[in-house]
Amino acid sequence: xxxxxxxxxxxxxxxxxxxxxxxxxxxxxxxxxxxxxxxxxxxxxxxxxxxxxxxxxxxxxxxxxxxxxxxxxxxxxxxxxxxxxxxxxxxxxxxxxxxxxxxxxxxxxxxxxxxxxxxxxxxxxxxxxxxxxxxxxxxxxxxxxxxxxxxxxxxxxxxxxxxxxxxxxxxxxxxxxxxxxxxxxxxxxx
Amino acid sequence: xxxxxxxxxxxxxxxxxxxxxxxxxxxxxxxxxxxxxxxxxxxxxxxxxxxxxxxxxxxxxxxxxxxxxxxxxxxxxxxxxxxxxxxxxxxxxxxxxxxxxxxxxxxxxxxxxxxxxxxxxxxxxxxxxxxxxxxxxxxxxxxxxxxxxxxxxxxxxxxxxxxxxxxxxxxxxxxxxxxxxxxxxxxxxx
Numbered sequence: 041x042x043x044x045x046x047x048x049x050x051x052x053x054x055x056x057x058x059x060x061x062x063x064x065x066x067x068x069x070x071x072x073x074x075x076x077x078x079x080x081x082x083x084x085x086x087x088x089x090x091x092x093x094x095x096x097x098x099x100x101x102x103x104x105x106x107x108x109x110x111x112x113x114x115x116x117x118x119x120x121x122x123x124x125x126x127x128x129x130x131x132x133x134x135x136x137x138x139x140x141x142x143x144x145x146x147x148x149x150x151x152x153x154x155x156x157x158x159x160x161x162x163x164x165x166x167x168x169x170x171x172x173x174x175x176x177x178x179x180x181x182x183x184x185x186x187x188x189x190x191x192x193x194x195x196x197x198x199x200x201x202x203x204x205x206x207x208x209x210x211x212x213x214x215x216x217x218x219x220x221x222x223x224x225x226x227x228x229x230x
Numbered sequence: 231x232x233x234x235x236x237x238x239x240x241x242x243x244x245x246x247x248x249x250x251x252x253x254x255x256x257x258x259x260x261x262x263x264x265x266x267x268x269x270x271x272x273x274x275x276x277x278x279x280x281x282x283x284x285x286x287x288x289x290x291x292x293x294x295x296x297x298x299x300x301x302x303x304x305x306x307x308x309x310x311x312x313x314x315x316x317x318x319x320x321x322x323x324x325x326x327x328x329x330x331x332x333x334x335x336x337x338x339x340x341x342x343x344x345x346x347x348x349x350x351x352x353x354x355x356x357x358x359x360x361x362x363x364x365x366x367x368x369x370x371x372x373x374x375x376x377x378x379x380x381x382x383x384x385x386x387x388x389x390x391x392x393x394x395x396x397x398x399x400x401x402x403x404x405x406x407x408x409x410x411x412x413x414x415x416x417x418x419x420x
Binding site: 044063066067068069070071072073075076098099100101102106109110113114115117118120149150152153 | 253259260262263289290296297303304342
């Protein structure tokens with residue numbers, strides 16, 4: 041997506057080979073016009089797949105997921121992160137561990153908002169190791185819902201997330217794919 | 231706002247005199263059409279006040295704040311909750327304590343996204359005790375930004391938030407004002 045790549049080059053900051061800061065327009069200050077274009081792009085790509093709901097993991101995926109849900113005309117599900125397992129039979133829960141951060145949390149979803157009739161598009165801001173996305177897919181499958189695919193704003197193609205998800209048969213559609221970074225240098229895979 | 235009140239009556243659930251569940255359309259499952267109408271309503275109300283940015287506190291205020299920022303054509307700032315103070319001179323930080331939950335967190339904002347030229351509209355999903363909103367105002371004032379007002383989706387008028395904020399000279403504009411609740415009973419203040 042050219043306007044996104046241009047914005048990343050103009051306003052993003054490659055801190056080193058791993059860390060890209062896009063806090064000026066994606067995840068701290070948010071550019072609503074760019075978010076609308078991002079949602080429209082995801083909706084156009086997935087529009088013929090019978091999607092019933094969009095899902096995202098709180099909190100930095102909420103903005104692009106909301107504009108996608110708007111464009112598709114379906115509800116948005118915000119999967120909640122909780123520090124520990126809650127004893128509640130009305131919830132689906134699954135543990136997500138972040139190896140890089142050394143932390144883990146319970147991803148939760150109320151059973152009343154998901155069923156085996158749902159075909160869900162998952163949206164997130166970043167794909168790196170794919171831990172959060174894998175957790176979201178596991179959670180949706182607990183409800184016997186099906187996953188239409190994964191829409192990602194920025195993918196770090198040099199990390200294993202894409203391969204891991206594609207290996208499970210999940211379509212990953214990323215709007216900006218980063219091939220390689222160094223301090224103040226960003227190269228896209230097109 | 232009639233469509234919001236109707237939705238609360240039809241799909242919200244008063245658990246007791248204090249707790250209102252709106253997780254079917256506001257903060258777990260989100261209704262994008264309703265969010266768009268909410269954003270438009272806030273934008274219409276505050277449109278002549280020279281607002282430069284919309285701010286919200288992660289994460290359940292993000293959806294209505296994004297649609298408000300879209301409608302006003304200004305950037306959105308997502309104020310981040312961090313468990314403890316970070317040593318970083320590029321950040322404004324202030325501690326917010328929740329007396330009801332017995333927890334506290336540091337609300338943070340990068341200095342580069344805010345200045346004394348900004349006139350900020352704060353949006354949040356709920357107003358009860360006003361602790362989060364008071365923290366957001368304190369944070370914005372550290373940057374010498376001015377606060378245009380507070381847009382609230384659902385206000386519990388029987389709790390002290392509104393009074394506390396109005397007492398500081400802040401305009402509070404709430405789209406649904408709850409006068410009183412009991413289990414399965416909701417009364418609005420109009």
